[in-house]
Amino acid sequence: MPVDPTPNHPRTLVEKIWDRHIVVPERDDTPAVLYVDLHLIHEVTSPQAFAALAARGLRVRSPDRTIATADHSIPTLPGTHAGTLPIADSAARAQVDRLTTNCREYGIRLYGQGHGQQGIVHVIGPEQGFTQPGMTIVCGDSHTSTHGALGALAFGIGTSEVSHVLATQCLLQRKPRFMEVRIEGALPPGIAAKDVILAVIAQVGVAGGAGHVFEYRGRAVEALTVDQRLTLCNMSIEAGARAGLVAPDDTTFEYLSGRAEAPKGAAWDTALARWRTLPSDDGARWDRSVTIDAARLAPMITYGTTPAMAMPIDWAIPEPDQLPNHADRQAVSQALRYMALQPGRPLIGHPVDVVFVGSCTNSRIDDLRDAARLVRGRSVANGVRMLVVPGSQEVKRAAEAEGLHHTFIGAGAEWREPGCSMCIAMNGDMLEPGQYAVSTSNRNFEGRQGRGSRTFLASPATAAAAAVTGRVTDPRTLLEGRFS
Amino acid sequence: MTRWTSPWTGRATLLAADDVDTDQIIPARFLKATTRDGLGAHLFADWRNQADGTPKSDFPLNRPGAASRPILVAGRNFGCGSSREHAPWALTDFGISAIVAKSFGDIFRSNALKNGLLPIAIDGDDWAAMAQTLEQAPETELTVDLPARQLRIGTWSTTFPIDPFARFCLIEGVDELGFLLQQEAAIQAFEEQHV
Numbered sequence: 001m002p003v004d005p006t007p008n009h010p011r012t013l014v015e016k017i018w019d020r021h022i023v024v025p026e027r028d029d030t031p032a033v034l035y036v037d038l039h040l041i042h043e044v045t046s047p048q049a050f051a052a053l054a055a056r057g058l059r060v061r062s063p064d065r066t067i068a069t070a071d072h073s074i075p076t077l078p079g080t081h082a083g084t085l086p087i088a089d090s091a092a093r094a095q096v097d098r099l100t101t102n103c104r105e106y107g108i109r110l111y112g113q114g115h116g117q118q119g120i121v122h123v124i125g126p127e128q129g130f131t132q133p134g135m136t137i138v139c140g141d142s143h144t145s146t147h148g149a150l151g152a153l154a155f156g157i158g159t160s161e162v163s164h165v166l167a168t169q170c171l172l173q174r175k176p177r178f179m180e181v182r183i184e185g186a187l188p189p190g191i192a193a194k195d196v197i198l199a200v201i202a203q204v205g206v207a208g209g210a211g212h213v214f215e216y217r218g219r220a221v222e223a224l225t226v227d228q229r230l231t232l233c234n235m236s237i238e239a240g241a242r243a244g245l246v247a248p249d250d251t252t253f254e255y256l257s258g259r260a261e262a263p264k265g266a267a268w269d270t271a272l273a274r275w276r277t278l279p280s281d282d283g284a285r286w287d288r289s290v291t292i293d294a295a296r297l298a299p300m301i302t303y304g305t306t307p308a309m310a311m312p313i314d315w316a317i318p319e320p321d322q323l324p325n326h327a328d329r330q331a332v333s334q335a336l337r338y339m340a341l342q343p344g345r346p347l348i349g350h351p352v353d354v355v356f357v358g359s360c361t362n363s364r365i366d367d368l369r370d371a372a373r374l375v376r377g378r379s380v381a382n383g384v385r386m387l388v389v390p391g392s393q394e395v396k397r398a399a400e401a402e403g404l405h406h407t408f409i410g411a412g413a414e415w416r417e418p419g420c421s422m423c424i425a426m427n428g429d430m431l432e433p434g435q436y437a438v439s440t441s442n443r444n445f446e447g448r449q450g451r452g453s454r455t456f457l458a459s460p461a462t463a464a465a466a467a468v469t470g471r472v473t474d475p476r477t478l479l480e481g482r483f484s
Numbered sequence: 485m486t487r488w489t490s491p492w493t494g495r496a497t498l499l500a501a502d503d504v505d506t507d508q509i510i511p512a513r514f515l516k517a518t519t520r521d522g523l524g525a526h527l528f529a530d531w532r533n534q535a536d537g538t539p540k541s542d543f544p545l546n547r548p549g550a551a552s553r554p555i556l557v558a559g560r561n562f563g564c565g566s567s568r569e570h571a572p573w574a575l576t577d578f579g580i581s582a583i584v585a586k587s588f589g590d591i592f593r594s595n596a597l598k599n600g601l602l603p604i605a606i607d608g609d610d611w612a613a614m615a616q617t618l619e620q621a622p623e624t625e626l627t628v629d630l631p632a633r634q635l636r637i638g639t640w641s642t643t644f645p646i647d648p649f650a651r652f653c654l655i656e657g658v659d660e661l662g663f664l665l666q667q668e669a670a671i672q673a674f675e676e677q678h679v
């Protein structure tokens with residue numbers, strides 16, 4: 001039985017979305033059956049799910065609610081997207097082929113190689129208007145939290161669950177707990193959403209959000225563009241939270257209006273009226289709450305091997321002996337050994353081999369503009385390799401219409417085709433063992449960007465500053481007069 | 485009858501690290517498979533092997549007999565990071581049936597339970613006592629009793645939390661997809677009313 005859609009206690013945004021998608025209510029001994037509005041799939045985590053369906057003779061229940069893209073293992077070298085598949089690696093090719101076959105067989109729309117709107121799954125969902133406020137969205141990918149930026153409840157699932165959603169359009173879920181993440185005040189110039197989320201993760205810890213859904217609130221969040229909100233929500237999982245949302249507002253509606261898959265005409269008006277009821281009610285109850293003062297934020301960078309090992313860029317690398325707890329002492333000293341960094345020394349000035357601007361965290365037009373603003377009139381430093389990988393074909397075209405590619409190419413950077421690229425290093429774009437990268441992606445785990453890779457996570461501006469100086473550099477020192 | 489119907493006993497491998505992420509459990513370059521078989525060979529590939537492929541003899545899972553130890557003991561937030569179900573596939577393919585940790589990444593816990601891999605979360609003091617026992621006596625046998633939600637070593641025991649539905653599915657061998665397929669009438673009714 002559908003539950004009463006308007007209980008009379010004040011509810012959070014997440015609670016409202018949750019209540020509206022209950023097919024069978026949760027009981028002590030069984031989770032809720034939750035309806036999924038939109039299911040995104042990609043080549044890496046879907047093949048075994050389709051195989052599970054085939055093994056039971058099942059069909060895809062709602063192909064029209066399923067969207068596929070090839071992004072993780074496809075090449076990003078210029079000129080590789082248009083024609084045939086020049087994937088050098090036969091296993092990766094087999095995986096992409098399997099996705100294509102599955103989509104054809106089950107009637108699923110595929111934004112594959114050569115498609116004019118192809119891109120990283122978490123970039124094209126919002127960009128094409130598939131992602132809408134109030135929706136439940138899942139994908140076999142932990143960064144599905146990204147879509148929360150438009151006020152959707154979006155979270156990553158495993159491949160077994162991908163098969164559940166393909167077959168039934170539903171998932172078995174327990175109601176999450178709610179955590180309010182308030183970013184109060186105004187961000188200083190030169191501070192990006194990436195700096196905010198790294199500061200949140202450093203404060204909350206990599207497991208701090210476990211079992212919770214974040215709602216990002218406060219004046220600094222309201223002032224962000226949708227591209228920046230997408231960056232913020234993207235990394236919720238790095239604090240252990242499966243999802244992170246921002247309440248839909250006029251910024252959201254303006255962004256969505258006119259997008260290919262967004263409602264049109266009378267349907268838009270109906271949707272808009274419903275979306276306006278979504279924001280959390282006054283008096284809604286949060287299980288936990290944290291507050292961050294935006295005005296005090298500096299550019300953030302990671303020094304270790306988890307995203308929580310992050311600090312303001314002008315701080316010294318922590319000394320493990322001075323950390324209060326034993327587990328942190330051990331973890332940080334092991335991380336610094338892996339990173340070959342000296343405790344107590346500044347990170348600013350540390351040499352860098354590669355700079356990667358891309359990934360579902362930071363590959364949208366706002367991100368490329370941030371990086372270009374810093375690169376303009378400068379050159380990539382000798383011995384440094386800079387890759388700029390737009391998140392989608394549409395982002396790439398928008399950037400080229402503004403001439404951003406000339407800025408990057410002119411400075412000596414590589415301007416690539418859309419894909420996950422060096423974020424996950426499955427497609428041949430990777431660091432060599434021991435190399436250092438400043439990367440705008442979301443994970444600095446050991447070996448994430450290639451075996452033995454050493455990653456400093458940072459914003460596009462901080463990444464670009466490292467590219468032009470060859471060293472970890474505070475972008476504010478290069479940005480004088482370039483803020484407008 | 486499943487292996488979870490009654491208590492069972494086995495030895496454990498101690499991997500005393502926190503925040504073990506799924507990129508370590510199974511590095512991304514091994515995610516190009518289109519089946520779920522054989523991933524155990526790549527479990528912890530970069531922690532187990534040198535760059536040239538030779539095994540690191542001091543890594544706990546490389547010690548003689550590790551493959552016959554069904555329990556892995558790890559620290560806080562085991563399985564954080566990526567949603568890749570290849571992580572539990574690699575662990576079970578290697579021969580692991582239960583992981584005892586201080587806590588787990590949410591998606592990993594959910595994925596593990598769907599693959600007959602039991603995540604056992606125990607609190608810090610119990611964990612420390614157990615880790616100390618295993619350090620001093622690596623051949624210690626642990627008893628996993630899912631019906632009683634207990635982990636036991638000799639006369640020592642601790643109770644662990646587990647979702648009642650997940651416990652029911654493991655013990656009865658019920659798979660979630662089968663359960664969901666039985667909800668078809670409710671799903672149709674929902675779609676008629678809301679979609």
Ligand code: SF4
Binds near residue numbers: 143361
């Ligand atoms: S860009 Fe990186 S984090 Fe994002 S979907 Fe691709 S691999 Fe995953």
